[in-house]
Amino acid sequence: MASFSFRMNSHTIIFLIIALPRSMAILDAHYYDQTCPQAENIILETLRNASLYDPKVPARILRMFFHDCFIRGCDASVLLDSTPRNKAEKDGPPNISLRSFYVIDDAKAKLEMACPRTVSCADIIAIAARDVVTMPGGLYWNVLKGRKDGRVSKANETINLPAPSFNVTQLIQSFAKRGLGVKDLVALSGGHAIGFSHCSSFEARLHNFSSAHDIDPTMDSEFALNLRKKCPKPNKDRNAGEFLDSTSSSFDNNYYKRVMAGKGVLGSDQALYGDYRTRWIVEAFAKDGGLFFREFAASMVKLGNVGVIEDGEVRVKCRVVN
């Protein structure tokens, strides 16, 4: 915020402050400039190295950020381990691709050596989520920082994540609850430009879909038959599934082209092309990769502002409260 203020007059600044919900802390691109200038380098190097050893890391980190911010705001609640008295978010139902927590732990350990008790776990996730998009696609934005870590994580709250079976009305509502608009929904769904989905997340589209259609009729039929081969019923392989985008190792706008061709893997991906409120945005992003990049970056900054707390702490270990 400080970096933009020189271009604004005092009225603009007052307006912005009033427009922010009261509970929202104000984040800053330069938050660690004095206290931990090497923070972003340490995180990037950790992510680079981890992704070299395990190419699944980038997608998992990006999904982790989404999950964190949608439940209790961006407060690293997703990182807390369960305790004997509390089942944490990461052990709640849609956790099948919530993995690679060790990467955040690695980065945190290095940060604690370089600048103890300074960089919050919530900021590490936000920075890492930018890095994993920059690495395979080149898209870069300044991450705002200064989040505090929360002290609560509850498995039952993951029920508030949007489901892949949601229609556009439900998706819009889910995003609106976090102050995110229709454009944010379509842009952030572009996170599915990388990564993988297990059969369990989309097999309802492939078998006994409805009384009239065995297969979801919005799905390209050749694509559907292919997915059926990968996800037979019954399915013995719990690890089976499909990449969310055919170019899933690079972060680009190909995801939107696939959705336009009836090749969205999740019902929630395909739904974006079936509703007038989102269809035109899908088309615009499919046509113009630069536009998608700009809007994705802007929406990621917005996502990173969701439910930011002021009365939290900077955890020493991301898995446990201090």
Ligand code: HEM
């Ligand atoms: C619009 C609502 C969304 C729904 C319903 C949704 C749902 C899902 C589902 C069901 C999976 C597959 C899980 C599995 O079977 O392993 C998945 C994967 C993924 N999602 Fe989303 N998601 C949504 C939004 C987002 C957003 C906003 C982002 C980030 C910007 C994101 C990033 C990812 C990534 C990167 C993966 C791949 C994870 C991996 O490869 O391990 N998703 N999502």
Ligand SMILES: *[C@@H]1O[C@H](CO)[C@@H](O)[C@H](O)[C@H]1NC(C)=O
């Ligand atoms: C690189 O990643 C591997 C695998 O996670 C890990 O064993 C190793 O310690 C890492 N090296 C550095 C310098 O972080």
Ligand SMILES: *[C@@H]1O[C@H](CO)[C@@H](O)[C@H](O)[C@H]1NC(C)=O
């Ligand atoms: C995921 O959630 C299920 C129950 O919903 C739980 O049994 C499991 O331990 C959780 N963790 C992982 C890593 O799958």
Ligand SMILES: *[C@@H]1O[C@H](CO)[C@@H](O)[C@H](O)[C@H]1NC(C)=O
């Ligand atoms: C989760 O469980 C707690 C009690 O442990 C309850 O207070 C809360 O309302 C529940 N939240 C949801 C979303 O079900």
Ligand SMILES: *[C@@H]1O[C@H](CO)[C@@H](O)[C@H](O)[C@H]1NC(C)=O
């Ligand atoms: C979306 O799903 C909800 C809940 O299943 C349903 O009530 C609603 O009619 C659906 N809306 C559209 C436009 O399909």
Ligand SMILES: *[C@@H]1O[C@H](CO)[C@@H](O)[C@H](O)[C@H]1NC(C)=O
């Ligand atoms: C398909 O779904 C209907 C109800 O929606 C159910 O009665 C039927 O048994 C299902 N068929 C199979 C093969 O699962």
